[in-house]
Structures are given as structure tokens and as C-alpha cells.
Amino acid sequence: MAAQKKLPFWADAILLPTLNLLAAFLVSGLVIWGLGEDPLEALSLMVDGAFGFQEGVGYTFYYATNFVFTGLAVSVAYHAGLFNIGGEGQAMLGGLGLTLAVFLVGDVSPVLAVLLAIVGAAAFGGAWAFIPAYLQAKRGSHVVITTIMFNFIASALLAYLLVGPLQRPGGQMPESADFPDGVSLMHLQDLFAMMGFTYESGPLNLSALIAVLCAVGVWFMLWRTRFGYELRVVGQNQNAARYAGISVTRMTVIAMMISGGLAGMMGLNELLGEQLRLLGNFTLGYGFVGIAVAFMGRNHPVGIVLAAMLFGALYQGGAELAFEMPNIQRDYIVLIQGLVILFAGAMEHLFRDPVERVFRHFSERRAA
Amino acid sequence: MEFFTDMILLMDSTLRTATPLVLAALAGLVAERSGIVDIGLEGKMLAAAFAAAAAAAVTGSPWMGMLAGVGASVFLALLHGWVSIAQRGNQIVSGMAINIAVAGLAPTLANFWFQKGGQTPLLGDEARFSTITLPFADALADVPVIGALYSELISGHNLITYLAAALIPLVAWMLYKTRFGLRLRAVGENPEAVDTAGISVTLLRYQAMVIAGVLCGLSGSVLSTGLGGGFIRDMSAGKGYLALAAMIFGRWKPVPTLLACLLFGFVDALQGRLQGVALPLIGEIPVQFTMMLPYVLTVVILAGFAGRMDAPKASGTPYEKDH
Known part of the structure; x- marks a missing residue:
């Protein structure tokens, strides 16, 4: 067989993801049609709900912020050859770390509390990823199963704390007391107002900028540092890594902890930005969305930010859709996620092979 | 005597909770023995639970439910098979995608x-596999020890539980005593050799996926039409993953896998019994902690048994012929 000619960059980075996405949307549309609704009308309702008005756009970016964190989390692990499905549990623990930090120093200094909360979120999320990572590296326990188990364990742990020691005094709901006054991340409309713009008030807050910084940081770490290079070598070929003197155990554990830390920071947006208290199951499956975001974004930070915005739009638009079309609930968005993971993550060859054939055909013709 | 009755009751609910686990674990075992990692057990189970409950609710027949459940599960198994075999896709990703898509x-x-807010209607007794009282169970109930064992523990389960008990030796026999089973095991260890012998790797793997689909379909059906009386949201609750862990703990062999499933079933039954009970020294354990037990056990078991070495050698890798 002749040496395979690589696809041009644009085909690999733009054409193929678009085709995968279209296929996933096509199936999603068929389901809407099966539910007795008009797919095109549904699409226009979603686009309008996500981008049609200022508040909608704010929510789109707000959800996108969650997905940047969880998407980066999945991709850092993936570059090290690990499939971290524990984003959900790591985010819950991150939320716990954040909350503990806030209550520890919130009354002393709000600024210190916010800084400590950021550290707490990342540290607890990373710590929750440590055990599965260690077991994978040392004992060969499959990280996929252990991280899923840690999701269930985290959920039960949070449920216990929120009806027990951390419950709001006198409260009935599984939630903590409100954070002390002033311990929160600034909302972006307030920031805009300081710069002289007015923007309708919404949930979008400084975590969006933190998320973008994380994306830049992950890019720099993976492609511009020796550490990132070693991490990717471990992901590509463990034997090669061992020959090169890289400790696979060490890289596995560190990559998973960075991954868990990123997932843990999701709580910054949800809790420190918007809810201002710890809620049971505040993660709402956002950890799992990270898988779809990472595959859709080709595991590259730029792609992840774009894919996160797509999913943010899908969530916000989906909420509007569920409001307008009675046969469509929010569960439907979960289906789209699954389909995107299937088409973009597992059925890559479906379009890659034909597209490569077409390109080879044309390049041979030119050569002849 | 009270302790004895307690133990019988505990073992009785162990058998019940182990049923869906062992069926799903056997499904995973057949798939992995053929070289396909199937983390989509969870999704197949959930899909089957839903399809079975929906069909049983509409037709009033648990048999139609079982048929629909198995059908849904086989469809997903073949989809996963197609992605894994023809598309040479990442099998873990494909399995997760199926789990998430079904959850939606x-x-x-x-x-x-x-x-009904994402549930099916409650199924009446005629639309479920209700408990079967074995012959003489009532007559023997008063006989000491044996009576309790027979009429409480062995009698009084639903049909699929008995079916599962029959399927375990059947699957073991198929794997180890038939030509098909030999080929199936070979294709998971060394597909090149099977191919060289002129046997289709592709066909064998699809066949394995159909068997896995049927077993997993039964597992889901028992959840919603045997143990429960209808489908509720997320009713598989990680059982597909527990089954996978049981299979690894059982080192990809039927009988040890059965024992692992019974252990998981026992822990699950135990956690049900522990709720609200004050233990000596510790006192009452909060319900959230008892609920964690099966998940914690899974991690401990996986940590204690570095099992990867026993996995079929070719599992998880797509087979590509050299051109």
C-alpha cells in the first residue's frame, strides 16, 4: 500500500469535525421528527434561544464555561492515554473544596476566600482523581471503571454532607448555608458596566476568563513544555516512554490529578459565580458533557473552547426548546451528547476514510 | 433461629439482586472473550429495561416486554459491534457514547x-414476571431448615432469575465444550491465527455481540419487569459497570464471575438491610454510606486484583488484515 498522504490541516481540523457533527445532528433531527415535532423549527428555536437575545447569549457562555473546564479535564487525561470519566465526581469534590475554603476564611477576608476557593476547588478535584490514577498506574485497575465508581461515591458523600454537617442550619434542602457576603466571582455585566458598556444581567462571571486562561495554560503545558511532551509520549506509546526514561506511573498520576483539578474548577462557575452555596448534584452531568466536548474539539484547547460554546448553545437552546415543545425534555440534550461522542469520538473513520480517498484521488490526478 | 431466618432472607435478596448482574457480566464476558471490550453494558441494560417495561405496559405481556428488551439490547450490541469491527473505532468511547445516548x-x-415524567406506568402483576412458587414449596415450608431453604430461598423468584441460573452453565458449556466456543475464545486471544485457519474474525465477533446483546437484554428486562414493576429514570444505577468489574474479578471465566456477582449481590442486599439498623460499637450508619458499599467494594476488588494480565489478549484492539 502506498504511503498514506496526510489530509491538509483544514480538512482534518474543520471538515471532518463538521461532518461528524452534521451526522450526529441528522440522527438527532430524526429523533425530533419521530417525536412528532418539526426538526427545522426545533433548530431555529434552539438557535434563537441560544443567540437570539442578550440573556440567552449570557447563558450560552455561562454553560460553555462549565464545559471548557470539564472538556479540558478529559483531554489532558486523554493525551496521557487515560480516559477520565470521573469528571462528574471530581467536580463535586471540587465544589466541596471550594465551599470549605469559603467557610474557613470567608469571614476574615472575601478576597482571600475567593483565592483560597480557587485553590481548594482544584486541589480537591485533583485529590479525588488521585486514587483511581494511582490504582491504574500501580495495580492496573481500569481507570474507566474506578472513576465511574468514584462518581457514585462522590455523589453519596456530598448527599451525606449536605443533609448532615454542611446542611444550612434549620434547612430542609440538600444545600449548604449561603456563602458570606462578598465571597463570589464578579459577574461580567458588572465588569462591563465598569468599562462603560451595559449588558443585560445574567449568570456569566469571571470564571469564563479563568476557563480561557486554563485553556491557554493547557495548550502551553502540552505543546510548549518538556513535561507536556513527556505526557503525550506516555499517551502515544508507553513502551517508548519507558525507553526514554519517562516514569509512566508518575505521568499517569500527575496527568489524572491535573485532569481532576480542571474538572474540580467547574464549581467556580456554578457555585462561586452563581449559586453562592453548595448544592447536592450541582454538576448535573456537566462532567460527562466534557467527554463530548473533548472529542468534538479534537482534544485541542482551541477546539475545546469552540466545542464548549457549541454545547453551551445546545444547553441554553435546549432549555428554550423544552419550554416551547412539550414532547422534548432536557433529556433530549443528553441524547445529542451521546450521539456526538459516538460520531466524533468512535466513528472517526466513517468520514475520514472516504475523505482521504477523495483527496488521494485528486492529488494523484495532479501528479499524473 | 432468628439469625437463620435473617440469613435466609439476606441470601434470598442476594439471588434477586445478583440476577441482573450475572446476566450482564456474562454478556460482557462473551463480548470480551471475542475481543470486544463492552463498557456499554450499562446503556444496553437501561435500554432493555425501558423497552421491556414499555412493551409490557402497552401489550400487557411480560413476554412481549422481554422480546422488546432483548431486541433493543441486541440492536445496540450490533451497533457497538459495527463501530468496533467495521469502523475500527475506540471501543471504550463507543460504549460510553451508547451509555450516554440511552440515558437521554x-x-x-x-x-x-x-x-409520566420519564417513567413508564406501573406494571400490573399480569404484565410482569411475578414470583414463581415451585412445586411443594408450600407443603415443605414447615419442615425445619430444608423447608425454609427450599420454600424461601430457592422457590419464589421470578422466571428470569431461574433462566439466569440455567444460562450460566449453558454459556460455560458453549465457551469450553463447543467448537464455536473454542473459536470465540481464540478470536479474542489471537485473531490472526483464527483468520489464518480460514475462519471469519468479523462473523465470530458479530455472533459474540448478538449473544452479549441477548444476555444483556434479559438483564435489563429483569430490572423493570421482574424485580421492579416499570421503568424509572437511571434505573440501572451503575449495575452495568459493576457487572464489568465482577467479570474482571472473575478473571473472564463464567463460574468465578458468577461468584463475584453473588458477592456484589450480597453486599447490595446487606446494604439494604443495614439501613436504619444500629450496629454494635459503630451505631447507625448513615444511609448514604451504606449506599456507597457496592461502589467502594468494586474499587477495592479492582485494586486488590491486578487483573489486566488475564484479559483476552486481543480485547479492545480492532482486527485489521494485512494487505
Whole structure:
């Protein structure tokens, strides 16, 4: 067989993801049609709900912020050859770390509390990823199963704390007391107002900028540092890594902890930005969305930010859709996620092979 | 005597909770023995639970439910097979995608068809596999020890539980005593050799996926039409993953896998019994902690048994012929 000619960059980075996405949307549309609704009308309702008005756009970016964190989390692990499905549990623990930090120093200094909360979120999320990572590296326990188990364990742990020691005094709901006054991340409309713009008030807050910084940081770490290079070598070929003197155990554990830390920071947006208290199951499956975001974004930070915005739009638009079309609930968005993971993550060859054939055909013709 | 009755009751619910686990674990075992890692057990189970409950609710027959459940599960198994075999896709990703898609699709359809917030209607007794009282169970009930063992523990389960008990030796026999089983095991260890012998790797793997689909379909059906009386959201609750862990703990062999499933079933039954009970020294354990037990056990078991070495050698890798 002749040496395979690589696809041009644009085909690999733009054409193929678009085709995968279209296929996933096509199936999603068929389901809407099966539910007795008009797919095109549904699409226009979603686009309008996500981008049609200022508040909608704010929510789109707000959800996108969650997905940047969880998407980066999945991709850092993936570059090290690990499939971290524990984003959900790591985010819950991150939320716990954040909350503990806030209550520890919130009354002393709000600024210190916010800084400590950021550290707490990342540290607890990373710590929750440590055990599965260690077991994978040392004992060969499959990280996929252990991280899923840690999701269930985290959920039960949070449920216990929120009806027990951390419950709001006198409260009935599984939630903590409100954070002390002033311990929160600034909302972006307030920031805009300081710069002289007015923007309708919404949930979008400084975590969006933190998320973008994380994306830049992950890019720099993976492609511009020796550490990132070693991490990717471990992901590509463990034997090669061992020959090169890289400790696979060490890289596995560190990559998973960075991954868990990123997932843990999701709580910054949800809790420190918007809810201002710890809620049971505040993660709402956002950890799992990270898988779809990472595959859709080709595991590259730029792609992840774009894919996160797509999913943010899908969530916000989906909420509007569920409001307008009675046969469509929010569960439907979960289906789209699954389909995107299937088409973009597992059925890559479906379009890659034909597209490569077409390109080879044309390049041979030119050569002849 | 009270302790004895307690133990019988505990073992009785162990058998019940182990049923869906062992069926799913056997499904995973057949798939992995053929070289396909199937982390989509969870999704197949959930899909089957939904399809079975929906069909049983509409037709009033648990048999139609079972047929629909198995059908849904086989369809997903073949989809996973197609992605893994023909598309040479990442099998873990494909399995997760199926799990997530089903978690969204099942409640969406349930809501569309039944308008009950993502559930199916409660099934009446005629639409479920209700408990079967074995012959002489009533007559023997008063005989000491044996009576309790027979009429409480062995009698009084639903049909699928008995079916599962029959399927375990059947699957073991198929794997180890038939030509098909030999080929199936070979294709998971060394597909090149099977191919060289002129046997189709592709066909064998698809066949394995159909068997896995049927077993997993039964597992889901028992959840919603045997143990439960209808489909509820997320009713598989990680059982597909527990089954996978049991299979690894059972080192990809039927009998040890059965024992692992019984252990998981026992822990699950135990956690049900522990709720609200004050233990000596420790006192009452908060319900959230008892609920964690099966998941913690899974991690401990996986940590204690570095099992990867025993996995079929070719599992997880797509087979590509050299050109």
C-alpha cells in the first residue's frame, strides 16, 4: 500500500469535525421528527434561544464555561492515554473544596476566600482523581471503571454532607448555608458596566476568563513544555516512554490529578459565580458533557473552547426548546451528547476514510 | 433461629439482586472473550429495561416486554459491534457514547409515550414476571431448615432469575465444550491465527455481540419487569459497570464471575438491610454510606486484583488484515 498522504490541516481540523457533527445532528433531527415535532423549527428555536437575545447569549457562555473546564479535564487525561470519566465526581469534590475554603476564611477576608476557593476547588478535584490514577498506574485497575465508581461515591458523600454537617442550619434542602457576603466571582455585566458598556444581567462571571486562561495554560503545558511532551509520549506509546526514561506511573498520576483539578474548577462557575452555596448534584452531568466536548474539539484547547460554546448553545437552546415543545425534555440534550461522542469520538473513520480517498484521488490526478 | 431466618432472607435478596448482574457480566464476558471490550453494558441494560417495561405496559405481556428488551439490547450490541469491527473505532468511547445516548433517549421516549415524567406506568402483576412458587414449596415450608431453604430461598423468584441460573452453565458449556466456543475464545486471544485457519474474525465477533446483546437484554428486562414493576429514570444505577468489574474479578471465566456477582449481590442486599439498623460499637450508619458499599467494594476488588494480565489478549484492539 502506498504511503498514506496526510489530509491538509483544514480538512482534518474543520471538515471532518463538521461532518461528524452534521451526522450526529441528522440522527438527532430524526429523533425530533419521530417525536412528532418539526426538526427545522426545533433548530431555529434552539438557535434563537441560544443567540437570539442578550440573556440567552449570557447563558450560552455561562454553560460553555462549565464545559471548557470539564472538556479540558478529559483531554489532558486523554493525551496521557487515560480516559477520565470521573469528571462528574471530581467536580463535586471540587465544589466541596471550594465551599470549605469559603467557610474557613470567608469571614476574615472575601478576597482571600475567593483565592483560597480557587485553590481548594482544584486541589480537591485533583485529590479525588488521585486514587483511581494511582490504582491504574500501580495495580492496573481500569481507570474507566474506578472513576465511574468514584462518581457514585462522590455523589453519596456530598448527599451525606449536605443533609448532615454542611446542611444550612434549620434547612430542609440538600444545600449548604449561603456563602458570606462578598465571597463570589464578579459577574461580567458588572465588569462591563465598569468599562462603560451595559449588558443585560445574567449568570456569566469571571470564571469564563479563568476557563480561557486554563485553556491557554493547557495548550502551553502540552505543546510548549518538556513535561507536556513527556505526557503525550506516555499517551502515544508507553513502551517508548519507558525507553526514554519517562516514569509512566508518575505521568499517569500527575496527568489524572491535573485532569481532576480542571474538572474540580467547574464549581467556580456554578457555585462561586452563581449559586453562592453548595448544592447536592450541582454538576448535573456537566462532567460527562466534557467527554463530548473533548472529542468534538479534537482534544485541542482551541477546539475545546469552540466545542464548549457549541454545547453551551445546545444547553441554553435546549432549555428554550423544552419550554416551547412539550414532547422534548432536557433529556433530549443528553441524547445529542451521546450521539456526538459516538460520531466524533468512535466513528472517526466513517468520514475520514472516504475523505482521504477523495483527496488521494485528486492529488494523484495532479501528479499524473 | 432468628439469625437463620435473617440469613435466609439476606441470601434470598442476594439471588434477586445478583440476577441482573450475572446476566450482564456474562454478556460482557462473551463480548470480551471475542475481543470486544463492552463498557456499554450499562446503556444496553437501561435500554432493555425501558423497552421491556414499555412493551409490557402497552401489550400487557411480560413476554412481549422481554422480546422488546432483548431486541433493543441486541440492536445496540450490533451497533457497538459495527463501530468496533467495521469502523475500527475506540471501543471504550463507543460504549460510553451508547451509555450516554440511552440515558437521554429512554426518558425522552418514556415521556413522549406515557407522559409520566420519564417513567413508564406501573406494571400490573399480569404484565410482569411475578414470583414463581415451585412445586411443594408450600407443603415443605414447615419442615425445619430444608423447608425454609427450599420454600424461601430457592422457590419464589421470578422466571428470569431461574433462566439466569440455567444460562450460566449453558454459556460455560458453549465457551469450553463447543467448537464455536473454542473459536470465540481464540478470536479474542489471537485473531490472526483464527483468520489464518480460514475462519471469519468479523462473523465470530458479530455472533459474540448478538449473544452479549441477548444476555444483556434479559438483564435489563429483569430490572423493570421482574424485580421492579416499570421503568424509572437511571434505573440501572451503575449495575452495568459493576457487572464489568465482577467479570474482571472473575478473571473472564463464567463460574468465578458468577461468584463475584453473588458477592456484589450480597453486599447490595446487606446494604439494604443495614439501613436504619444500629450496629454494635459503630451505631447507625448513615444511609448514604451504606449506599456507597457496592461502589467502594468494586474499587477495592479492582485494586486488590491486578487483573489486566488475564484479559483476552486481543480485547479492545480492532482486527485489521494485512494487505
